[in-house]
Amino acid sequence: MTLRRKKLPKPVVSTINNKTIRKKKTHQFSQALISKFHVLNKEKERLKQQPQTQEVIERLKTIEKEMEHMGGLDAYQKASLLGQDKRRGGDSSKWFIKQLLSLKKPDEFLNDINYVAGKPTNPQTYSLLDIxxxxxxxxxxxxxxxxxKAIDLNPQDSLVEKADFFEYPIPKEKYQILCLSLVINFVGDIKKRGIMIARANKFLVKQGLLFIVLPNPCVNNSRYCTDDHFKKILEYxxxxxxxxxISRKLVYYLFRKIKEINIKKIQQSKPKFPKILLNDGVSRNNFCVVI
Ligand SMILES: C[S@@+](CC[C@H](N)C(=O)[O-])C[C@H]1O[C@@H](n2cnc3c(N)ncnc32)[C@H](O)[C@@H]1O
Known part of the structure; x- marks a missing residue:
């Protein structure tokens, strides 16, 4: 008599293979690196605004060393590219393109080629600056x-121009679309965040679009910024x-430029949106935009 071998059920643990664990660990590692980099970057910017005492200088040196040890901006960007990985549902531009395609031109703007909505009729194209x-x-x-056109402080490929948006000259021929995806929160200085958005206005044609992405907690769990507050800053x-x-991790905003502003006047006057406590709580973060 031949004995038939009974097929054993697969152990549950076998569904978690090494590859999955490795991917998960790489993701966790890059998330930790991104968070740590943001914390150090913010502290660095804050210390740079203070009187340069020996103690401040020493702390700045320690921060620089720590950032260098982590691999610097280069390592941070590689980690952030991993976050954009399609398999992780990243690449925020997908949401923007979907919205752009669904926008319609109101009758009053039918002859305005700068009113950005839908796909332009061939051979017209939109000009876009990805900051x-x-x-x-x-x-x-x-x-x-x-x-x-893409710019970055530290490009990761040859398609991106190395440039600092704060130094980038305001062009004569303005853009129809500007993207600031996960960039405002990267800027450590809270006043420079406001200036970044103000500069975006000057780079855009009237009726052009500004696409902004922020980590969800910036407007949903901050002491100094809420979704409503952020929209008011943009309106100003x-x-x-x-x-x-709003997704679990990110918030996506699409704004239209409706008026010109005078940056110099805004910078010289008392901040209209200073750092003020809007929501108290120990588990909240300190994200803030001042202008
Ligand atoms: C988290 S990454 C965002 C990458 C990508 N936009 C995305 O949505 O995943 C932030 C990038 O903003 C760049 N950046 C920050 N301040 C900048 C500035 N003033 N000018 C140009 N690029 C800047 C940094 O170098 C960094 O590569």
Whole structure:
């Protein structure tokens, strides 16, 4: 008599193979690196504003060393590219393109080529500036109708121009679309965050679009910023909200430039939106935009 071997059920643990664990660990590691980098970057900017005592100088040196030890901006960007990985549902440009395609031109703007909505009629194209892009491939798929230019402090590929947006000259020929995806929160100085948005106004044509992405907790768990507060800042800087979307990790905003602003006047006057406590609580963060 031949004995038939009974098939054993697969142990549950075998569904978690080494590859999955490794991927998960790499993701956890890069998330930790991104968070740590942000914390150090913010502290660095804060210390730079203070009187340069020996103690402050020493702490700045320690922070620099720590950032260097982590691999510097380069390592941070590689980690953030991993976050953009399609398998992780990243790449915020997908949401923006979906919204752009669904926008319609109101009758009063039918003859205004700068009113950005839907796909432009061939051969017209939209001009787009992707600020803090890291990689230049974000809008390659839409290359036929979006002429994108990408800039970053430290480009990760040759499609991105190395440039600091704060130093970048305001162009004569303005852009129709500007992207600030996960960049405002990267800027450590809270006043420079406001200036970044104000400068975005000057780079855009009237009726152009500004696409902003922030980590969800910036507007949903901060002591100094709420979704409503952020929208008011944008309104003050000449923008009106077109649409927004909140996911577990990110918030997406699409604004339209509706008026010109005078940056110099804004910078010289008392901040209209200073750092004030809006929500108290120990588990909240300190994200803030001052202008
Ligand atoms: C978290 S990454 C965002 C990458 C990408 N936009 C995304 O959505 O995943 C932030 C990037 O902004 C860049 N950045 C920060 N301040 C900048 C500035 N003033 N000018 C140009 N790029 C800047 C940094 O170098 C960094 O690569």
């Amino acid at each position: 803090g892009a890291v990689s230049g491939s974000n809008y390659v798929k839409e290359g036929k109708w979006i002429k994108a 800087l000449g923008f009106s909200l077109v649409t927004s979307h």
